[in-house]
Amino acid sequence: MKKFVLLVFILTSFGFSQSQTQIDSLQQILKDWANLNRYKNENAKLVLTGSNKNRIVFMGNSITEEWKRFQPEFFSDNKYINRGISGQTTPQMLIRFRPDVIDLRPTAVVILAGINDIAENTGPSTVKMIAGNIISMAELAESNGIKVIISSILPASGFSWIPIHDPPPKILAINMIIKNYAEKNSMTYLDYYSSMVNDQEGLKKEYGLDEVHPNKKGYEIMSILVEKAITETLSLDHNKK
Template identity: 55%
Template structure:
């Protein structure tokens, strides 16, 4: 009887935990406290927010000083797709009053993390974030999706050609809508349209060497955006 009660209690707890997490689908709670503590930019502060998924999320873990020394703010959440980012964009970007936002998103949509998405759906979400930012006086850097030959957590989807097509859409939009296009893809791609082995352990997420390729490209794009 005790074992049965313990099992029922555990199942009830797991159901409530799952239900609670489902209610915060965009994961507002991840940065709610940090955003409140951060407040508005101080006088002379040129704030830059990085919106993204695990690639952005892991960046600050590998190079925390890159963010702390440059007034860069990491708002990446591992596993997220563009609709989730779009929902939390006001809380995690606009309300922080940055001068610039970099948006690096789309690979998890291609992987189907929150369900099937067409390239047009993914692009629309990215463009909507860009338009929200611009409407609030924030300069926009649209990043290319990083190359990936396959996804270890969902193999067989053949993402490489889809990433190429999505990047073409992002670049075209950036050129027509006064955004900066930040091309990480060309610097990191191999002859299979995947990521160069020296830049990643799993073919999707950059290692330290990969981030070291990305950082000067990102700095140059931010500098260009601030001059606009």
């Protein structure tokens, strides 16, 4: 989740010792702000296979991306598609939602997003803006016949890479908005938060690598919860409101 902040720091700290190749490389990264090229080749291969029965795409940030490292079998055995990118915020995910989700024609999408917006990775964001972007992804999915699982933001008491104070109120506010939206629109709301929060509204130590990211035990809890949500979602009548 630190990538964007670090990138800006590096760019603003360049001295004459930096080579033009390094500068060009970093400028190219900034040009592809949403990282559309990250999964471009993998997406093309999936589209060519034509087989998408019960395909589930996980859209998210580093919490989603790292999940595959801690539990590779969870994705390979279930043929789940991981489309997490470390450090990303909801506007970046919204830009890449079509190539990384819609074009893959999945049966359902699991959206887990918002914590990096609160950390201001790509600039200040309000609760309304963050929730609105998550809802926009859900609307795009539904309009393309994709069932939607909207995940709560995980608990976090702070960020190691930036001095943003007191994120819990924003997390709770966003979770309430997206939960109400999901229930009102017959979508699945996946509540990771309640199972992973401590008494200080942060991530339980036994479930976290740090204040934000789950460890293996944390992902094991998340796997159980998301499997239940997927089973319930696949059994729903998508056209029933």
